[in-house]
Amino acid sequence: MGFGAIVYLAATFAFCLNLYKVIIQSLKLQYENLDLIKDLQEQKEVADKANRDKSRFLASASHDLRQPLHAVNLFTELLSQKLTSPSQQQDIGNIQQGLQSLNELLDVLLDMSRLDADIVHANRVSFDISSLLEKIEPPFQHDASRYQLSLHIDKTPYTVFSDPLLLERVITNLLVNAIRYTKQGVHF
Numbered sequence: 001m002g003f004g005a006i007v008y009l010a011a012t013f014a015f016c017l018n019l020y021k022v023i024i025q026s027l028k029l030q031y032e033n034l035d036l037i038k039d040l041q042e043q044k045e046v047a048d049k050a051n052r053d054k055s056r057f058l059a060s061a062s063h064d065l066r067q068p069l070h071a072v073n074l075f076t077e078l079l080s081q082k083l084t085s086p087s088q089q090q091d092i093g094n095i096q097q098g099l100q101s102l103n104e105l106l107d108v109l110l111d112m113s114r115l116d117a118d119i120v121h122a123n124r125v126s127f128d129i130s131s132l133l134e135k136i137e138p139p140f141q142h143d144a145s146r147y148q149l150s151l152h153i154d155k156t157p158y159t160v161f162s163d164p165l166l167l168e169r170v171i172t173n174l175l176v177n178a179i180r181y182t183k184q185g186v187h188f
Contacts, residue, residue, distance in 0.1 A: 122163040127162075128157050129160045130156060132168055136175070
């Protein structure tokens with residue numbers, strides 16, 4: 001019986017020693033995980049700050065970025081008035097279309113940077129979306145007809161709660177892309 005008690009005591013001691021090692025290893029891993037989480041949070045904060053700084057830079061540099069593009073647009077318009085042959089007019093039209101696309105992309109980029117930088121705040125109000133759609137439709141009707149497309153905007157009166165200017169921008173961007181990339185027509 002004494003021998004059994006010694007074996008039992010030895011087995012219990014070995015079990016306790018293994019349990020001690022497991023607990024120590026678990027605590028080490030837990031502290032390492034806490035250190036990794038802390039490092040990850042610090043790196044995330046640095047990345048978030050860099051992203052905010054980038055957005056603020058783009059938002060504040062919008063005038064400087066737009067100015068040369070505006071000058072190119074003006075010179076292209078002047079050049080288009082001097083060109084007389086149909087092939088030259090077509091070439092300048094292609095250049096103007098490319099510049100318009102560049103302007104639109106720059107507008108979207110700068111709008112996104114202003115939103116990211118919290119410079120633009122949504123001014124949400126309730127309004128009838130049909131009035132917004134009526135305002136948007138005429139210029140896009142003209143653009144669609146230039147591409148031999150049809151555009152129909154259903155102006156059913158619905159009340160929405162949003163920022164009218166930002167929503168107009170979103171819808172305008174959707175329509176620009178729809179007209180530019182469709183081959184059959186647009187129904188919105």
